Amino acid sequence: MPRNASAMHDALPEATLVERACAGDRSAFDALVRRHFGAIYRMLHRLVGNAEDAEDLAQECFVKAHGALSWYRSDAPFEAWLRRIALHLAQDHFRGRARRAGRSSEGLEVLPDRSEARPETEVGRRELSGRLAAAIERLPERLRSALVLRALEGLEYEDVGRATGVTPATARTHVMQARKRLLRALAPWLGTRKEGGPR
Numbered sequence: 001m002p003r004n005a006s007a008m009h010d011a012l013p014e015a016t017l018v019e020r021a022c023a024g025d026r027s028a029f030d031a032l033v034r035r036h037f038g039a040i041y042r043m044l045h046r047l048v049g050n051a052e053d054a055e056d057l058a059q060e061c062f063v064k065a066h067g068a069l070s071w072y073r074s075d076a077p078f079e080a081w082l083r084r085i086a087l088h089l090a091q092d093h094f095r096g097r098a099r100r101a102g103r104s105s106e107g108l109e110v111l112p113d114r115s116e117a118r119p120e121t122e123v124g125r126r127e128l129s130g131r132l133a134a135a136i137e138r139l140p141e142r143l144r145s146a147l148v149l150r151a152l153e154g155l156e157y158e159d160v161g162r163a164t165g166v167t168p169a170t171a172r173t174h175v176m177q178a179r180k181r182l183l184r185a186l187a188p189w190l191g192t193r194k195e196g197g198p199r
Contacts, residue, residue, distance in 0.1 A: 012031065014032070037058060
């Protein structure tokens, strides 16, 4: 498509692009891809923790979305619909990885009791960041998805629930459970301690 034609499509309101894409206009769908690819990729990267996998899944998300345009209903935002497709792909990705590893992805692995790294230093902050990413990856799927959508994507609980197929109250509970698990997993690196016990 000529560059000026792409720019014209990019300037159209989303509702118009979606309507045209659903009617078979490939250039309108391409404009929707340009508009939403970055956000979907970032969400997937936070979920799977790997840039290459995130890019593959983002591309697959838009392929699936293009094939399922006839199922899209305009009463939901288009990005929310894409996010739900991406979330299902991420969940399938984790299930496949767990099967290949011969283990369940449920639950947190036990982390070492002590570490010399502390968040007060730059090295400590990098260590904590890596431990946080690993702990998020080890969360059960339902908790990891809810946490990423709420804490990292900034969605309201109603939107988190819609994306994950639960009620807003359940979505809130999942986020709270995820945060508690992360705090327990990261306690040695945050310098927290049990009452009366060694730091």
